[in-house]
Amino acid sequence: xxxxxxxxxxxxxxxxxNLTARDLSMLASKHAIENAGIKPQDIQASFxxxxxxxxxxxxxxxxxLMSSLGIPHAPSSTIEAxxxxxxxxxxEAYVNVASGFYDVMxxxxxxxxxxxxxxxxxxxxxxxxxxxxxxxSGASFPGLYAAMARAHMHEYGTTEEELAAVAVKxxxxxxxxxxxxxxxxxxxxxxxxxxxxADPLKLFDACPFSDxxxxxxxxxxxxxxxxxxxxxxxxxxxxxxxxxxSLHTREDMSSLESTIRASREALGQAGISVKDLDFAExxxxxxxxxxxxxxxLGIFEKGQASKAVVEGRxxxxxxxxxxxxxxxxxxxxxxGATGVGQIVEVFDQLTGNSxxxxxxxxxxxxxxxxxxxxxxxxxxxxxxx
Amino acid sequence: MSDEALFVNxxxxxxxxGIIKAYQCTECNEMGVSVQALCKxxxxxxxxxxxxxxxxxxVTYTIQTVAPDPFVNEVPYAWVIVELEDKIRITGxxxxxxxxxxxxxxxxxxxxxxxxxxxxxxxLSE
Numbered sequence: 217x218x219x220x221x222x223x224x225x226x227x228x229x230x231x232x233x234n235l236t237a238r239d240l241s242m243l244a245s246k247h248a249i250e251n252a253g254i255k256p257q258d259i260q261a262s263f264x265x266x267x268x269x270x271x272x273x274x275x276x277x278x279x280x281l282m283s284s285l286g287i288p289h290a291p292s293s294t295i296e297a298x299x300x301x302x303x304x305x306x307x308e309a310y311v312n313v314a315s316g317f318y319d320v321m322x323x324x325x326x327x328x329x330x331x332x333x334x335x336x337x338x339x340x341x342x343x344x345x346x347x348x349x350x351x352x353s354g355a356s357f358p359g360l361y362a363a364m365a366r367a368h369m370h371e372y373g374t375t376e377e378e379l380a381a382v383a384v385k386x387x388x389x390x391x392x393x394x395x396x397x398x399x400x401x402x403x404x405x406x407x408x409x410x411x412x413x414a415d416p417l418k419l420f421d422a423c424p425f426s427d428x429x430x431x432x433x434x435x436x437x438x439x440x441x442x443x444x445x446x447x448x449x450x451x452x453x454x455x456x457x458x459x460x461x462s463l464h465t466r467e468d469m470s471s472l473e474s475t476i477r478a479s480r481e482a483l484g485q486a487g488i489s490v491k492d493l494d495f496a497e498x499x500x501x502x503x504x505x506x507x508x509x510x511x512x513l514g515i516f517e518k519g520q521a522s523k524a525v526v527e528g529r530x531x532x533x534x535x536x537x538x539x540x541x542x543x544x545x546x547x548x549x550x551x552g553a554t555g556v557g558q559i560v561e562v563f564d565q566l567t568g569n570s571x572x573x574x575x576x577x578x579x580x581x582x583x584x585x586x587x588x589x590x591x592x593x594x595x596x597x598x599x600x601x
Numbered sequence: 602m603s604d605e606a607l608f609v610n611x612x613x614x615x616x617x618x619g620i621i622k623a624y625q626c627t628e629c630n631e632m633g634v635s636v637q638a639l640c641k642x643x644x645x646x647x648x649x650x651x652x653x654x655x656x657x658x659x660v661t662y663t664i665q666t667v668a669p670d671p672f673v674n675e676v677p678y679a680w681v682i683v684e685l686e687d688k689i690r691i692t693g694x695x696x697x698x699x700x701x702x703x704x705x706x707x708x709x710x711x712x713x714x715x716x717x718x719x720x721x722x723x724x725l726s727e
Contacts, residue, residue: 353680353693366706370661464692
């Protein structure tokens with residue numbers, strides 16, 4: 217496989233937007249093209265990550281986006297893997313460039329959900345799981361993670377206070393991210409007293425429904441050399457795994473097998489261990505998800521991650537900063553954009569452009585993106601050149 | 602159809618009468634209650650469809666206080682994952698459970714019917 221570089225990445229603010237998913241995707245892509253320092257005509261093909269396009273009565277977004285960027289001839293398809301759409305689209309683009317088929321690809325994730333009422337949005341999110349069996353037996357999307365949380369608490373003695381510490385930490389980080397959806401400092405008590413959504417998860421254990429878009433551009437070494445472009449960040453590993461799309465059929469309810477497989481694949485390609493990471497952006501759709509992610513990635517032993525959060529070991533100035541962007545919890549979760557947005561954070565961190573949330577001397581960063589309850593997982597590792 | 606695959610409606614329609622249909626591999630005897638065409642264990646393409654016990658134990662659960670579309674008027678209730686006596690895991694719900702204290706991991710339950718169109722379990726005494 218050929219060496220592939222991350223040459224540009226940019227995102228819109230996450231939150232409630234008056235723009236359409238189409239507008240948002242255009243804006244993020246424009247900014248990514250600008251900071252990559254290439255011409256739009258250099259882009260040979262694109263993947264769009266979008267989960268709920270039909271909620272805006274718009275499928276087939278790719279060609280519309282390409283036209284808006286002035287490159288209607290460039291082929292573009294939508295990749296949908298629920299909340300892992302962004303990471304999956306990035307992976308597929310990586311495969312295309314690493315194999316030598318294309319030199320330059322654009323990956324754009326976008327989502328617009330704020331025009332939906334809470335019930336409709338809740339129902340759409342439930343569609344990402346095994347809806348006919350789990351959703352139709354009454355599980356909301358938070359309900360699925362609540363069931364995992366209860367299993368984790370039962371198995372390892374994890375407490376609701378420890379889960380709350382994840383939310384507090386991510387909100388602290390999000391305070392330094394001007395593009396974050398929820399820029400608000402919260403306390404453990406705020407989390408514990410927020411309304412219960414699906415016991416033991418409360419409103420403040422959950423990420424918000426956000427609008428937003430994020431875009432990334434990757435290129436081959438040959439293209440970089442031919443155009444005399446500075447190589448800033450290389451992609452060291454790309455891991456992707458499926459897992460049972462039905463939570464209820466799994467042996468272990470407190471672990472995502474797809475995270476374990478995807479991360480081992482990516483780490484293996486990079487030839488590093490998790491100890492070499494300077495920070496990670498992990499998929500914290502709920503507080504319990506960040507705990508499970510850190511354990512499945514191998515950053516902490518099973519049952520130990522929540523203690524590490526409470527001890528501050530995952531804060532921006534801790535031994536392994538987790539979600540310096542604020543994560544899905546504070547930065548927001550525009551479903552299709554999320555996985556690409558994690559890569560935008562890595563781009564900013566590795567180019568030293570993260571302002572007050574800058575991780576000191578960040579050299580290697582990892583992104584971890586999950587679809588639904590782990591039916592899909594994508595893990596990528598990036599290194600500053 | 603019985604040796605072809607286990608389809609969504611085969612499973613859901615049987616649960617209306619409290620019956621659970623499973624597939625069983627004709628080669629390795631692997632069983633499961635899931636939409637299935639090929640055996641998960643050995644890849645065999647011949648599956649028998651059979652009725653299995655509708656009694657099991659709660660593996661994990663949540664109390665839903667905010668629900669998706671068909672369940673809005675049912676809250677609060679428990680959504681459960683159940684391990685049946687044949688060690689197969691399925692999902693369902695238990696109406697009128699409003700607090701976590703009313704249920705526990707390991708609680709014995711039985712499938713009684715389906716409704717809207719989820720699988721309804723009830724608590725059994727040990």
